Amino acid sequence: MRKLLFEIVHSTTHDYVGDVSVSHHLLRLTPRQCPRQHCLAHELAIVPEPGTVTFRLDYFGNSTHFVGVETPHKQLVITSLSRVAISPAFVPDPTETPPWELVRARCRDDHSGGALEAHEFTYPSPLVPAP
Numbered sequence: 316m317r318k319l320l321f322e323i324v325h326s327t328t329h330d331y332v333g334d335v336s337v338s339h340h341l342l343r344l345t346p347r348q349c350p351r352q353h354c355l356a357h358e359l360a361i362v363p364e365p366g367t368v369t370f371r372l373d374y375f376g377n378s379t380h381f382v383g384v385e386t387p388h389k390q391l392v393i394t395s396l397s398r399v400a401i402s403p404a405f406v407p408d409p410t411e412t413p414p415w416e417l418v419r420a421r422c423r424d425d426h427s428g429g430a431l432e433a434h435e436f437t438y439p440s441p442l443v444p445a446p
Contacts, residue, residue, distance in 0.1 A: 344395035345378035
């Protein structure tokens with residue numbers, strides 16, 4: 316099985332009208348580790364250099380960085396550099412998958428594992444009422 320390799324560069328620049336004495340930012344720039352996606356390398360480059368950088372995983376398993384810049388600055392530049400390997404997707408034959416009605420029923424009744432994760436997306440919203 317052949318993997319695709321991606322080099323990803325994301326840069327954000329904040330230009331302020333005047334000096335900013337302190338700024339706080341929550342970054343979600345680290346690629347996720349998934350069965351088909353492997354983050355081989357990731358680094359953040361931040362100018363000016365932050366006084367505080369903390370890392371945690373959020374509820375959904377996304378990597379987050381809290382960044383605090385505590386020196387006066389008129390511009391903030393955040394650059395994320397990543398190297399990611401992606402495996403090809405396996406697409407099953409539709410006849411080998413359960414019907415959507417069965418999947419819906421499992422989401423309603425089974426609140427464990429993957430069914431619990433899917434269950435979170437079955438609630439009605441203002442634009443999508445429950446069937």
